[in-house]
Amino acid sequence: MTDYTAMKDGIFKSVCSLDCPDQCGLLIHKENGKIVKVQGDPDHPVTQGNICNKVRNVTARLYDEKRLTTPLKRVGQKGEGQFAPITWEEAIETIRQKWTKLIEEKGPESILPYSFYGNMGNLNAEGMDRRFFYRLGSSQLDRTICQSAGTTGYKYTMGASIGTDPEETIHTKLFIFWGINAVSTNMHQITLAQKARKQGAKIVVIDVHKNQTGRMADWFIPLRPGTDSALALGIMHVLFKEERTDDAFLEAYTVGHKELREHVKQYDPDTVERITGVPKDDIITLARMYAETSPSLIRIGNGLQHHDNGGMSIRTISCLPALTGQWLHKGGGAMKSNSSFLSYNETALQRPDLLKERTPRSFNMNQLGSVLTNAEPSVDSLFIYSCNPAVVTPEANKVREGLMREDLFTVVHDLFLTETAAYADIVLPATSAFENEDFYTSYWHHYIQIQEPVIERYGESKSNTEVFRLLAHAMGFEDEAFRETDAELMEQALHHPENPHYEDISYEALKEKKWIKAKRGPFQELKLQTPSGKIELYSEQMKKDGYPALPTYVPLYQESDYPLTFIPGPNHNFLNSTFSLHEKHQKLEKFPKLHMNEQDAKERKIEDGDMVRVLNDRGECELVVSVGQNVLSGVVVSQGLWADQKGKKHLVNGLTPDRLADMGGGATFFSGRVEVEKLSKKK
Numbered sequence: 138m139t140d141y142t143a144m145k146d147g148i149f150k151s152v153c154s155l156d157c158p159d160q161c162g163l164l165i166h167k168e169n170g171k172i173v174k175v176q177g178d179p180d181h182p183v184t185q186g187n188i189c190n191k192v193r194n195v196t197a198r199l200y201d202e203k204r205l206t207t208p209l210k211r212v213g214q215k216g217e218g219q220f221a222p223i224t225w226e227e228a229i230e231t232i233r234q235k236w237t238k239l240i241e242e243k244g245p246e247s248i249l250p251y252s253f254y255g256n257m258g259n260l261n262a263e264g265m266d267r268r269f270f271y272r273l274g275s276s277q278l279d280r281t282i283c284q285s286a287g288t289t290g291y292k293y294t295m296g297a298s299i300g301t302d303p304e305e306t307i308h309t310k311l312f313i314f315w316g317i318n319a320v321s322t323n324m325h326q327i328t329l330a331q332k333a334r335k336q337g338a339k340i341v342v343i344d345v346h347k348n349q350t351g352r353m354a355d356w357f358i359p360l361r362p363g364t365d366s367a368l369a370l371g372i373m374h375v376l377f378k379e380e381r382t383d384d385a386f387l388e389a390y391t392v393g394h395k396e397l398r399e400h401v402k403q404y405d406p407d408t409v410e411r412i413t414g415v416p417k418d419d420i421i422t423l424a425r426m427y428a429e430t431s432p433s434l435i436r437i438g439n440g441l442q443h444h445d446n447g448g449m450s451i452r453t454i455s456c457l458p459a460l461t462g463q464w465l466h467k468g469g470g471a472m473k474s475n476s477s478f479l480s481y482n483e484t485a486l487q488r489p490d491l492l493k494e495r496t497p498r499s500f501n502m503n504q505l506g507s508v509l510t511n512a513e514p515s516v517d518s519l520f521i522y523s524c525n526p527a528v529v530t531p532e533a534n535k536v537r538e539g540l541m542r543e544d545l546f547t548v549v550h551d552l553f554l555t556e557t558a559a560y561a562d563i564v565l566p567a568t569s570a571f572e573n574e575d576f577y578t579s580y581w582h583h584y585i586q587i588q589e590p591v592i593e594r595y596g597e598s599k600s601n602t603e604v605f606r607l608l609a610h611a612m613g614f615e616d617e618a619f620r621e622t623d624a625e626l627m628e629q630a631l632h633h634p635e636n637p638h639y640e641d642i643s644y645e646a647l648k649e650k651k652w653i654k655a656k657r658g659p660f661q662e663l664k665l666q667t668p669s670g671k672i673e674l675y676s677e678q679m680k681k682d683g684y685p686a687l688p689t690y691v692p693l694y695q696e697s698d699y700p701l702t703f704i705p706g707p708n709h710n711f712l713n714s715t716f717s718l719h720e721k722h723q724k725l726e727k728f729p730k731l732h733m734n735e736q737d738a739k740e741r742k743i744e745d746g747d748m749v750r751v752l753n754d755r756g757e758c759e760l761v762v763s764v765g766q767n768v769l770s771g772v773v774v775s776q777g778l779w780a781d782q783k784g785k786k787h788l789v790n791g792l793t794p795d796r797l798a799d800m801g802g803g804a805t806f807f808s809g810r811v812e813v814e815k816l817s818k819k820k
């Protein structure tokens with residue numbers, strides 16, 4: 138492999154490591170050993186040289202003076218954030234001693250890893266760490282915070298995370314962006330849609346908030362939160378009633394269309410209008426537009442699935458393209474996640490065999506607060522990496538209460554002293570992805586990419602794979618699995634004959650080419666992984682799992698009498714909480730806002746620009762209100778996972794429920810209820 142780190146100057150190819158579907162190709166400009174500029178790689182087949190503002194300004198993060206350079210140990214009270222530098226030897230030895238004692242006294246399940254995808258590189262996100270915690274026999278973590286409800290729902294219909302190839306969407310004539318703020322969160326799908334628009338394509342956006350994506354639509358359709366499956370069922374009702382379905386497709390490629398036809402009779406436009414708030418004429422117009430325009434693409438977002446009924450919403454919407462036979466058209470169909478095309482050899486990389494006969498307990502990551510405060514037997518040590526749970530996890534006040542436990546030994550591995558790291562006993566400095574070798578598999582486009590280290594490690598920082606190798610050595614794990622190099626891990630992960638889309642993919646080929654496209658033919662050649670091998674409009678499996686076998690509208694759980702549904706989503710200039718600590722990105726975003734309907738504001742004597750308190754029984758936060766028409770009455774929307782700085786109360790997850798969604802143990806960030814009060818007049 139080329140050693141770019143040894144080269145002082147030049148322009149090097151790279152990959153964006155952030156948890157974003159676009160997974161852009163990058164060009165890194167390096168001078169005197171430092172990155173001075175980051176650009177999009179114009180040669181990248183999908184992202185074609187364009188990147189977002191966040192990453193264009195990534196040097197402000199990489200070289201932020203707050204970046205960690207050495208391991209730290211806590212010297213003040215828990216949570217106070219007072220630390221002193223220590224050596225790696227001392228850090229690892231402290232962890233070894235604590236863990237050895239805990240294992241002796243309470244067993245390995247008293248230790249819990251907690252991580253997510255702060256870096257999407259597979260070796261670092263879910264490689265060596267998985268080996269380590271399997272071998273340790275620690276409690277395991279169910280990583281459900283992002284997409285698990287929708288992935289489960291989509292899978293009931295389609296068998297796996299497979300959808301339309303984004304590159305084919307230049308042919309699409311109708312785009313429906315459904316519960317996705319793509320201008321901020323999937324910008325290259327917007328670029329493709331804009332190209333198609335020049336050829337006459339129309340863009341429809343279905344959302345609870347008329348944000349930037351809604352504003353660029355030809356038709357924005359607002360609806361009540363959590364009522365999306367009713368709208369989809371209403372469209373199906375019209376399609377069947379007006380005989381606008383593709384019956385040849387339904388017969389050849391689906392199971393249960395006759396049952397569905399009967400079932401959707403109850404979802405007439407009047408009923409659906411009452412549930413969703415979408416006028417019945419609009420429901421009929423949308424259904425006709427969907428029937429008459431081909432190819433059509435539904436880009437299904439993550440917003441929908443962060444509700445109590447999120448799994449069923451996505452299960453239902455994903456049935457729609459089959460009704461009009463859209464899967465057979467280039468650029469037609471749906472896209473929720475395309476990750477299955479690039480799924481690598483997980484067994485080889487993660488080595489679940491290291492568990493041996495043990496079956497340790499597993500905890501749902503959305504309930505970290507309850508786990509830390511209530512688990513029996515207790516969790517007494519946490520190892521947190523690539524994740525910032527004090528900010529991103531539901532019921533964040535409960536999480537913080539847990540992290541404050543005097544008897545909890547917490548280690549945090551991160552690039553910065555995040556809000557979570559402030560609660561640690563030991564903090565370990567992490568490399569940025571530009572300092573590591575790894576491979577990246579997009580969950581939107583079909584390219585697998587390799588990243589070679591571009592710059593030398595910052596200070597004494599270490600990558601996740603290095604840290605877990607060190608820990609394995611310290612714990613006396615002799616297994617070969619912990620001696621293998623990153624290159625060997627990649628070789629194993631990329632040798633995957635079971636995945637038919639991997640025909641052209643191997644470590645050798647990837648090193649040479651930098652990116653390779655998953656091999657896929659047209660829809661007719663896909664082997665669907667549903668039990669029947671067909672698109673399942675009726676699912677026997679769902680029945681077995683305790684759900685209605687046919688797509689169904691299930692209302693949101695009414696958790697309390699608080700009058701407003703609170704939707705705290707991500708924002709444009711941060712990536713979840715990443716970038717929220719950097720002044721440059723804060724300035725781009727200005728301040729955290731709460732969008733509120735005029736009617737709701739008037740009732741509370743709140744005016745545009747006022748500072749307000751958002752509250753419920755779980756917590757409160759303070760935001761600047763933006764009054765207008767871009768949300769329906771009864772809904773308030775905030776954007777961004779802001780850091781707590783200078784005493785400001787920005788913790789939106791202090792208010793979110795840790796209840797689980799209907800499927801996949803998913804999060805319900807957007808189904809909480811709140812009240813809003815005026816705090817002070819605008820300045």
Ligand SMILES: Nc1nc2c(c(=O)[nH]1)N[C@H]1C(S)=C(S)[C@@H](COP(=O)(O)OP(=O)(O)OC[C@H]3O[C@@H](n4cnc5c(=O)[nH]c(N)nc54)[C@H](O)[C@@H]3O)O[C@H]1N2
Nearest residue numbers: 316317318322344345346362363438439440707709712713
């Ligand atoms: N700039 C930026 N990009 C990102 C991220 C980021 O933080 N910032 N995060 C990344 C990650 S990890 C993810 S998972 C994705 C998330 O990105 P998206 O898939 O876009 O998901 P969200 O932004 O959570 O929500 C999308 C939309 O759903 C709407 N919504 C909420 N409830 C409902 C509902 O009941 N019905 C409908 N129809 N709409 C609803 C919200 O108003 C929002 O506009 O983005 C990734 N990309």
Ligand SMILES: Nc1nc2c(c(=O)[nH]1)N[C@H]1C(S)=C(S)[C@@H](COP(=O)(O)OP(=O)(O)OC[C@H]3O[C@@H](n4cnc5c(=O)[nH]c(N)nc54)[C@H](O)[C@@H]3O)O[C@H]1N2
Nearest residue numbers: 253254255256283522523524525529550567705713714715
């Ligand atoms: N209210 C609300 N909450 C949400 C969401 C929402 O829409 N609304 N979205 C949810 C979703 S979809 C997601 S995916 C989660 C995301 O939540 P997280 O996974 O916590 O994502 P980030 O906030 O980006 O934090 C990632 C952390 O990893 C660190 N990091 C980056 N690279 C590395 C590395 O190589 N090694 C180590 N050790 N650390 C690294 C970064 O510095 C950062 O502190 O948030 C969830 N929380």
Ligand code: SF4
Nearest residue numbers: 153157160161189192
């Ligand atoms: S965050 Fe997304 S859009 Fe921005 S550079 Fe990374 S992959 Fe591209």
Ligand SMILES: [Mo]
Nearest residue numbers: 156282283284
């Ligand atoms: Mo996510």
